[in-house]
Amino acid sequence: MAKQYVSWGRYPHKQQEGFDFSWRNQQLPKDANFLPQGNARSYGDSCMNHDGVVVSARKLNHFIHYNQDAGVIRCEAGVMLSQILDLVEPHGWFLPVTPGTKFATIGGALANDVHGKNHHVAGTFGCHVTQFEIMRSDGARMICSSQENADYFAATIGGLGLTGFIVWVELKLKRVENSAVNVENIKYGSLSDFFLLSEESAADFEYTVAWVDCLAKGGQVGRGHFSRANHARNQVKPSKPKMALSVPIDPPLSLINSLTLKAFNSLYYNRQKEERAYSAVHYDPFFYPLDGIKNWNRVYGPKGFLQYQCVVSPEHGESAIREILGRIAAANRGSFLAVLKLFGDVPSPGLLSFPRPGATLALDFPFEGEKTLRLFDQLDEVVHQADGAIYPAKDAHMSGVHFKQYYPKVEEFKQFIDPAITSSFWSRVMEEK
C-alpha cells in the first residue's frame, strides 16, 4: 500500500503512509501531522512526509467549471494536466505552461510553481492561475487570488504544499490552432553556442530548450541539441501516439551506469546528421517525451535516483554552467538527460518560486550513495557562488543554509505555514543549522 505514495526518484526510499482525499466536501485528518500530495512526480522528498502521513489528492479529480469561450477552467486539485489537455485541446485551448510530464496534478503544479519550455515568454504556471481554494487543518476554507487573500495566494504558489490543502484551482488557458508543434532542432558545438542560440531565439520562438551531452569535455563542454518551437498554424492534425512502452518490473540494479551513459550520450548527440532539422510533431511527444515510457523511473533500480536542477544568475551563467558540467564530466557521473534552458525575466508570483532569470540545468543521477551526495556538495557550492538556486521539486539533498540563501523570503513565508502540515523536505532544510 505504502509504495504508491513514494516520490518519482524513489529516493529516499522509505515507506510512506497515506490516505486519499477524494471528495472536496471531505474533512482533513484530525490530530495528525500531514502533507498534501499530488501524483508524486516530484523526485526527492518535497512530496514526502516520512514522520507523518500524506493526504493524496490523486482521486480528487473532478472538473468544476469550464468556460469554453473564455478558456478558463476550474477543477479539483488532483486533476492531472493530461486530463485537462484531453478535454480542452480539441476546443483549441492549451496549458499556458506545462512541465515535462503531463502526469503532474494541477495542485502539484501550483505548489511547485512549475515552469516549462516557454518560461522566457510565459513565466511560471502560477502566472496563469486566476484563483484557487485552500483548506487549512482547522477546517477553514479560503479562496485566494491576486485580489482576495493575496498574501496566501503568493505563499501558496510555489508554497510546497505547506500553506494548506489546495482543493481546487482555476486556470486561464491559452489559444492554439491545432495540436501540432513546429520544431527546429539545431545541433550545436559548445556552451557559448547555447547562449547565443537562446538569445537569438527568445523573441521568435515560444518554446526553447537544449539537451546537453554531459560527458563532453574540453572545448566541447555544453554541446548538444537546441530545440526551438512554436504551435503550428492551420496544419493537418498529426495523430496522437499511444502510450506503448513500459518498464513493467523493477530491475534488481540500475541499468544506468557509466557505460550505458557514455553510449547514450554520444549516440544521442550524433543522431542527427544535419546541423538543422525541421519537423511538425504532435504536442505530446514534443512536451512529454518521457511520459511515453510508463514507469521509466524503474530503470534506475531499487536504490532510486536523484535529479539535480539549479538555476544560476545571468552574470555567472556561462562560467557556472561550464564549471558544473566540467565537474560532472570529471567525476564521470554523467546523466542520461541533461536539459539546459534560459529562464526569462517574467516575475514568479510565489514567495518561494524557483524560477528566476538565468540559466537552468537539470540532470538525473542514479543514487550511488556518498559518491553522488559528495558530487552534489560540490555542485551546490558552484550554484551558491553563482547566486543561483536549487529546485525543491527535484531535491533530496540541499542544506538548510543553502536553502535559506536561495530563498530569501523564507522568513516571510513561515507565517503562512499550516501548523499541522510539514514535509520531509521541510524538516530537513529547517533542522539544519
Added chain:
Amino acid sequence: MKNWVILGATSAIAEEVMRLWASRGYKLFLVARNQDKMDIIKEDLSVRGAMQVETFVMDANEITKHISLLEEADKRLGHVDGVFVAHGTLPDQKACEKSYEAAYQEIHTNALSVISLLTEVANRFESRGHGDIAVISSVAGDRGRQSNYVYGAAKALLSTYLQGLRNRLVKSNVHVLTIKPGFVDTPMTADFDKGALWASTEQVATGIVNAVDKKRNEAYLPGFWWAIMFIIKHVPEFIFKKLSM
C-alpha cells in the same frame, strides 16, 4: 446518443464509465445514496460534455422505490436506453460467518436489490424491444473461497441470474452484459496491498464501455482474468478445498 440510468453512481468504477459516456454527449441519470457526491459528479460530467445529468437519491436496498425510480428516469430523460448497475459492498467475511443477518444484508445489497430492479427493467425493455443492461458482478462469483464466499455467493447469484436473463431477452433485442472485474484499485479495496494484478478504474471503465459497444455477453476485466479464472475453476474440488484462498 444514449440515455443511461446508473446505479451506484458514486462508485469509483461507475464514475470513470460515466466520464467516457459524458464525453460522447450522453444523457445520464445518476442514482446513489449521497446527494453531495452526486452534485460533485454532476458538475464534472457536465464539463466533460454530458448532454444532461440528473440525480436521484436512493439506497439500493429500498426496493419499494425501484419502480418510481425508473418512472422518474423516463420522465426526466424522455426515455431510457440502458441501465448500468455498479453498486456493491465488500463484506466483512468474518462477521458474515458469525451472523446470518450480516450475510443476508450483504447478499441483499449485492444481488437481491439488483434482481428487484432488473425484474422491472427487463419487463420494460422486453416490451419495448430494445435496451442495454450492464451489471458489475465479479470474478469472485466464479468459485467460492473461504476468504470471501458470502460476497462470492452474491456475485454468483447475480452472474447466473444475468445468464438466464440474457437467454430470455435475446429474442427481444435486449442486450445483457455481465462484467467481471478482477482486482481494481478503488475505495472498496483501499486497505489491500496492490500488486501487479491490480487494474486502475480507467482501464476497467474503458473495458466496460467497449464491452457495451460491442454487445459482449460477458467481460472479464482486464481480459487476462479470463485465463486466471479458467484455471481456478478447473482445479479439482478435492485439491481446491485444501487451498487457503
